[in-house]
Amino acid sequence: MPELQRLFFALNPEAKVRAALVRAIPLPGPGGRLVPADNLHVTLAFLGSVDAGRIPELKQLAANVRGQSFTLRFERLEVWNRALVSIVPTHTPDALARLVAALSARLAPAGFQTEDRMYRPHVTVIRERQRGSGRREALIAPEQTSESVSAPIDWQVDDFVLMRSQPGPGGSRYVLLSSWPLIDAE
């Protein structure tokens, strides 16, 4: 039986950006739960369950992606499908769109299933407390009415990572498997 691991490519914020994101998270309402600070990230490509024996192949594939660095400016909060609250960047830089496209273009022929929905970068900060409960309890505390974060967060993205998602009693934890630099655009 192959050992299956839940994997995804992501952008992983350095400590200062992570701290700024944490400060920007609104107070959750009764229907919401905070995403732990350690888990804050931007997903690039979600792979689902992957045979652990294929990880070297995935790493090689990622190493062949020559992406360029870019900056993300986060200033807006969005609620999606009444199930999650995300902090979203003002726009998707071309270098990010190209990075996601380059990964997908290599993943698909190698037989890794990725999403075909339009890519929308985001950092999920609050999730529905009871998944799929269908309840309408607020995810965000009613007193938090602002749809923007108090100060814009600029994140200079210099690398991307492969993460393993480890399910556990207190929720999923992520383990960093590898990272690859993005080339300075200048």
Ligand code: ATP
């Ligand atoms: P949990 O599911 O235990 O609440 P989690 O969502 O943080 O925690 P995972 O479900 O392993 O952990 O997801 C890891 C990352 O991949 C998250 O960014 C999640 O939004 C994203 N993701 C999970 N499932 C999918 C999917 N089917 N399509 C696209 N992205 C997904």
Ligand code: MG
């Ligand atoms: Mg999940």
